[in-house]
Amino acid sequence: MDETDAQPHPHEPHAEGLATKLNWLRAGVLGANDGIVSTAGLVIGVAAATTDTANILTAGIAGLTAGAISMAAGEYVSVSTQRDSEKALLAKEKRELAEEPDYELAELAQIYEAKGLSKETARQVAEELTAHDAFLAHAEAELGLNPKELTNPWQAAISSAVSFTLGALLPLLAIVLLPVSARIPVTFVAVLVALAITGSVSARLGGSNPRRAVLRVVLGGALAMAVTYGIGQLADISGL
Template sequence: MPRTGKHSERHYTDRIGWLRAAVLGANDGIVSTASLVVGVAAANTVKSGVLVAGVSGLVAGAMSMAAGEYVSVSSQADTELADLTRERYELEENKDAEQDELANIYVGRGLTPSLARQVANQLMAHNALSAHARDELGLSEIHQARPIQAALASSATFAVGASLPLILVVLSPKNLMIPSVVVGSLMFLALLGGLAARTGGANIAVGVARMTLLGALAMALTIVVGTLFGTVA
């Protein structure tokens, strides 16, 4: 029997934009703040000093993530707009050549020349710029650059991620602060890696390992640096 009802196939590519920004922000928030506080704590700093350093890192990091994502994704959006403007001009000036170009793209994908020509003609009759944007330039609504969305997602998730090690600092006694922050932060990173992998349809074990190993390396290095500076001081 033919299948009826709504199309139930799931795709993950529509999540690429916000998922990348969110995972990047949360990961940076946890890793940078946890590394900062354990490094400062390893230098024999009092608990209040560790908290001040951590909160300062949270605020500065969230603002930096927002600004960096906005500038980066805005540059991508500017490039996309420039390409679309140029394509619109070419369609106005030499539509036949653009139609040939589109047909050749479809031939390269496996269509016969005659069918490729029919497809190019019909798509250009419907929306020429959209057809060229998608098939010539590789641009689509799913992958469209959204600077504000990326900036907000990165800064918000950075702040959330950074707050987790700070909570551990507050709850831990001074003599257990470093191991508590390290172990707790690695658990948060493992959870984040698994959640990001599941949301994006990737291998969960790989996502967990990738997050935790890099986070452990970052914290280990800052502990070494903090210990050396604490010894010198």
């Protein structure tokens, strides 16, 4: 046998794990994008109403903290619900394997037969996988789950909070470190550039069109900052 034939395909064994990592990375980029937009809108709105750096910084830190906690809590609840559903499905599958092993074996064989294997080969594959690890074989084939790699709500929550915070730091630092005359326009431009980068990265990770993704996220961010700037200007004029 040719030596190259004996080597596994570089993408097949780890395709699922790679896809999971890419999804987490994309979620992190989107979290950073949320931090950029929400914090930029907040600090630019406050900066339009006052030049007091302490007030702007206080508002920015409050927005960053609230946003990070909100993102973490939302992600924790969402992933916890998903994990509970996955555990319930796995428990049901384990119970069915214990109560109806012959039926489950036939079901597993049918799954592989539906994927293109001959009836005999599908049966043989099902028997060998069942002999090795019946629960894992059924969980992966029927449910698309690996019992050892269930989603982790704490990991999701921490990842969301960190990515949001990192994104939020850009407009917050820009608005408080720059001179008063330059803080709003420079922050506006810096935020749009950062959004273009995050939009492009997110699109490439998701396999979509980068140009469209960048356009959407940049226009959305620009609109958010323009609206909050206008509200800040109105608040300043009215003396609120």
